[in-house]
Amino acid sequence: MLNKQYTSMLQEKDVIFEIFQYATERAKVVGAENIYDFSLGNPSVPAPSIVNETIVQKVNTLDPLALHGYSPSFGIMETREKIAVFLNKKYGSSYKASNIFMAIGAAGALAHAFRAVTNPGDEIITFAPCFSEYKPYTAGAGLKLTIIPADIDTFQINFAAFEAQLNENTTAVLINSPNNPSGIVYSTETIKKLADILTEKSKEFGHPIYLISDEPYRDIIFEGVDAPYVANYYKNTLTCYSFSKSISLPGERIGYLAVHPDCIEADKIIEICPQISRTIGQNGAASLMQRTVADVCNYTSDLSVYETNKKILFEALKEYGYHCVEPGGTFYMFPRSLEPDSQAFCKKAMEKDLMLVPGDIFGCPGHFRIAYCVPTERVEKALPIFQELAEEYL
Amino acid sequence: MLNKQYTSMLQEKDVIFEIFQYATERAKVVGAENIYDFSLGNPSVPAPSIVNETIVQKVNTLDPLALHGYSPSFGIMETREKIAVFLNKKYGSSYKASNIFMAIGAAGALAHAFRAVTNPGDEIITFAPCFSEYKPYTAGAGLKLTIIPADIDTFQINFAAFEAQLNENTTAVLINSPNNPSGIVYSTETIKKLADILTEKSKEFGHPIYLISDEPYRDIIFEGVDAPYVANYYKNTLTCYSFSKSISLPGERIGYLAVHPDCIEADKIIEICPQISRTIGQNGAASLMQRTVADVCNYTSDLSVYETNKKILFEALKEYGYHCVEPGGTFYMFPRSLEPDSQAFCKKAMEKDLMLVPGDIFGCPGHFRIAYCVPTERVEKALPIFQELAEEYL
The missing domain is CATH 3.40.640.10 (Type I PLP-dependent aspartate aminotransferase-like (Major domain))
Incomplete structure (x- = not known):
């Protein structure tokens, strides 16, 4: 008999990867340049x-x-x-x-x-x-x-x-x-x-x-x-x-x-x-x-893009009315969602082809994760969508 | 508290690796050329x-x-x-x-x-x-x-x-x-x-x-x-x-x-x-x-040395009085040990700087494993030791 534990895990598959897959499929329809995928923590800078x-x-x-x-x-x-x-x-x-x-x-x-x-x-x-x-x-x-x-x-x-x-x-x-x-x-x-x-x-x-x-x-x-x-x-x-x-x-x-x-x-x-x-x-x-x-082991990639992206995104979100604790590192940001139900919020974002991950899976509902390990230009082009989304709530 | 299962496994550590380690230490004393290490299943031919x-x-x-x-x-x-x-x-x-x-x-x-x-x-x-x-x-x-x-x-x-x-x-x-x-x-x-x-x-x-x-x-x-x-x-x-x-x-x-x-x-x-x-x-x-x-995936290393080694070793062991079922593949051979206690037999071999693995750990006492994934010359040079060992029993 197939293993029960692992079979049951299929029900609660990796949410992040599911969003990423949706984004990939959606990109085939509307073009990758029109998808703002902030779902995956995949580095955007090459190895040194x-x-x-x-x-x-x-x-x-x-x-x-x-x-x-x-x-x-x-x-x-x-x-x-x-x-x-x-x-x-x-x-x-x-x-x-x-x-x-x-x-x-x-x-x-x-x-x-x-x-x-x-x-x-x-x-x-x-x-x-x-x-x-x-x-x-x-x-x-x-x-x-x-x-x-x-x-x-x-x-x-x-x-x-x-x-x-x-x-x-x-x-x-x-x-x-x-x-x-x-x-x-x-x-x-x-x-x-x-x-x-x-x-x-x-x-x-x-x-x-x-x-x-x-x-x-x-x-x-x-x-x-x-x-x-x-x-x-x-x-x-x-x-x-x-x-x-x-x-x-x-x-x-x-x-x-x-x-x-x-x-x-x-x-x-x-x-x-x-x-x-x-x-x-x-x-x-x-x-x-x-x-x-x-x-x-004493080298790193050029990691500066993450700080650049953080600054742009953090300032803009604040201006649009989002509440976010300022990150000190990584390439993630975790603002409060604009409605208590962060899954509903992320679904709304997804309808605008903006891929965010609801905080629920991180043990912290009411928030959402932005993985901004993307080229800075992508962050800049996504800002109007974050703004548009905010305007629907505020 | 440290994990009990894994701590207890230390008692029954990997026997093969222990023999290999002994061989490595012993090589420092008598010189690598005087050690006949048939313990490890490590390929002896390079990648193509x-x-x-x-x-x-x-x-x-x-x-x-x-x-x-x-x-x-x-x-x-x-x-x-x-x-x-x-x-x-x-x-x-x-x-x-x-x-x-x-x-x-x-x-x-x-x-x-x-x-x-x-x-x-x-x-x-x-x-x-x-x-x-x-x-x-x-x-x-x-x-x-x-x-x-x-x-x-x-x-x-x-x-x-x-x-x-x-x-x-x-x-x-x-x-x-x-x-x-x-x-x-x-x-x-x-x-x-x-x-x-x-x-x-x-x-x-x-x-x-x-x-x-x-x-x-x-x-x-x-x-x-x-x-x-x-x-x-x-x-x-x-x-x-x-x-x-x-x-x-x-x-x-x-x-x-x-x-x-x-x-x-x-x-x-x-x-x-x-x-x-x-x-x-x-x-x-x-x-x-x-x-x-x-x-x-359609390539292999030049694996012919293993068959060459098998032939030389199999024929020689038979001649010296060992009993062995002829291998059809791999780079292992599993003859019967010359006394029922294969651990004692392998210990005797080890005293001659010939490293063999007792069959006990393979669920088959009374036998020993030879990993002949070594250069053919090493096999040839080891033959007199196998013979000498046999002569002590027969």
């Missing part, structure tokens, strides 16, 4: 040229047996070393290669992190608004996911609701800063307060509460924004990173898990990652890509 | 040059946003199409692109296949000798794995034991031909008989018993060997393939699941694969590699 140059150099110079051969199950040692060195230089941390596990993107890193520090039935807490895929990710590890309601005035953490929820079954807390969908960066004050609470409650409950920090947008931070490196404030932190957004390689599925060197059982957490991998499809990162990112 | 040429061509000609961007969750359509066409031409099958799901190697394909057609608690049956990783693979999907004892005279299927075991909870049967570790290829007679039993029992139990066919060694078949394409004999077949061995890309983690077009619920099986992927780490195949294999 050094990425492709490095791929070609590896292919042309390395022994093919070594280049394409099995990697150690933790990842290629040279890559892990270079990433540790890079992190230490950038964030003043003290990672060793043995704290790094190479994974297939942030999702792969999260899959290992969840399974390493929890047991099925445990509770994991995250904060709205949050990435819609956290539900299947944590369900796959047998976890009970609790989503703390958003503080919609700031999109920092709603600490009162969080503290009320924390309990003995909570073994991990999951954060995502810079945040998808809000674009908000947790401040040093927020991270410090979170760390204090986790330290205190770990003591009270008699077991560590691990902090799993999902950081694919870490390199997209706007000017002047207070953006602390999370692991520096709480030693029991597992950092999940992806090269998808920083060097625009989402399809190559390459990232890593970095376990704070002073994390409780740090060595064992890394040691069991290959065991986890054995049970979920031997999903180690691909060899050529591991060798490539080893050499380019 | 067309592979690297194709990678470079893709990198140099495709728009980097498309090249490295998110793929559809089923895999890139063009790649799925080309694979379907290739399979149909080679095996007379009638796959459509929609029957193909791109996965991270055969392990990734298996991870999806197991989860698609079973529910946790179901029984899956496989046949000794079998790949040691089937245990964690199926445990990860919550399955009860039953291993049917080997027919050690032929290493075809022990049908009497199989039929006695089949029951209502059996929802899938897993086979691996050409086989790791025996090198045996299931004959047309074996596959036909298996298909007949599965058809009959599916009727009797009132639900399909799916056949999951793990085929990473499908392209390494020796001259004159009867090697049927499994799915042609049983429509409810899910074929799991990897490019690891055929074009020597094990580290690139690229393969696919092909569902027979007439399989019961074929469309739904593929449809739920991306849902499965969401829960086990979004483990889709990397984009550049998908585009590469699309163009080279």
Whole structure:
């Protein structure tokens, strides 16, 4: 018999992808230039040229047996070393290669992190608004996911609701800063307060509460924004990173898990990652890509377009009467919808060929997500539609 | 608390890899030229040059946003199409692109296949000798794995034991031909008989018993060997393939699941694969590699060395007094150990710096595996050690 869990998931398919598919179909009818698709978080700037140059150099110079051969199950040692060195230089941390596990993107890193520090039935807490895929990710590890309601005035953490929820079954807390969908960066004050609470409650409950920090947008931070490196404030932190957004390689599925060197059982957490991998499809990162990112981990794509787009869009929306907390990074914005029912609002936008994602799937109804990882010209051409939409409400 | 299941797995770590690691350490002491390492199934011939040429061509000609961007969750359509066409031409099958799901190697394909057609608690049956990783693979999907004892005279299927075991909870049967570790290829007679039993029992139990066919060694078949394409004999077949061995890309983690077009619920099986992927780490195949294999799926490495090695080794072992069923493919051989305790036997070999893997981990004690994916010269130089070892017993 086909699997019931996965069959039932078909009912609640990926909403974002459905909108994207609608946009693609619609483009065939009215022309792509008349569709304003802000549904997908797909980088709009290419990988820096050094990425492709490095791929070609590896292919042309390395022994093919070594280049394409099995990697150690933790990842290629040279890559892990270079990433540790890079992190230490950038964030003043003290990672060793043995704290790094190479994974297939942030999702792969999260899959290992969840399974390493929890047991099925445990509770994991995250904060709205949050990435819609956290539900299947944590369900796959047998976890009970609790989503703390958003503080919609700031999109920092709603600490009162969080503290009320924390309990003995909570073994991990999951954060995502810079945040998808809000674009908000947790401040040093927020991270410090979170760390204090986790330290205190770990003591009270008699077991560590691990902090799993999902950081694919870490390199997209706007000017002047207070953006602390999370692991520096709480030693029991597992950092999940992806090269998808920083060097625009989402399809190559390459990232890593970095376990704070002073994390409780740090060595064992890394040691069991290959065991986890054995049970979920031997999903180690691909060899050529591991060798490539080893050499380019200190590069980023030209990410400036995202800040440019943010400024234009944020100012315009404010002028049109939208309410939005200003993003500190990413390429997302999360304004309030102009009617309480954000699905109805997004449907209205869709009728104008403007593709937005309702906040409901991020655990935060009454809002909508704009993924402005598009050429600036597209943002500018979409403004009159945002305005027209606003005028229907205000 | 760290995960109990994965922590306990550390006790029964990958034996093969431990032997390989010992060999690597030992090589530092006595020199690599004095170590005869037959532990790992790592291809010894490079990828055909067309592979690297194709990678470079893709990198140099495709728009980097498309090249490295998110793929559809089923895999890139063009790649799925080309694979379907290739399979149909080679095996007379009638796959459509929609029957193909791109996965991270055969392990990734298996991870999806197991989860698609079973529910946790179901029984899956496989046949000794079998790949040691089937245990964690199926445990990860919550399955009860039953291993049917080997027919050690032929290493075809022990049908009497199989039929006695089949029951209502059996929802899938897993086979691996050409086989790791025996090198045996299931004959047309074996596959036909298996298909007949599965058809009959599916009727009797009132639900399909799916056949999951793990085929990473499908392209390494020796001259004159009867090697049927499994799915042609049983429509409810899910074929799991990897490019690891055929074009020597094990580290690139690229393969696919092909569902027979007439399989019961074929469309739904593929449809739920991306849902499965969401829960086990979004483990889709990397984009550049998908585009590469699309163009080279009709190529293989020069695989002839494996047959050369087989001949030399098989004849020599026979002469020295070993008993071995002659392999029909792969780069493995699975002779009987010269004492009933194959672990003790392999330890004795190891003392002579000859690295062999005891059959116990393949569900078939009393045997040992030789992975002869090494240069022919290494095989030749190892022969006197095999002989010396035999002389201690005979």
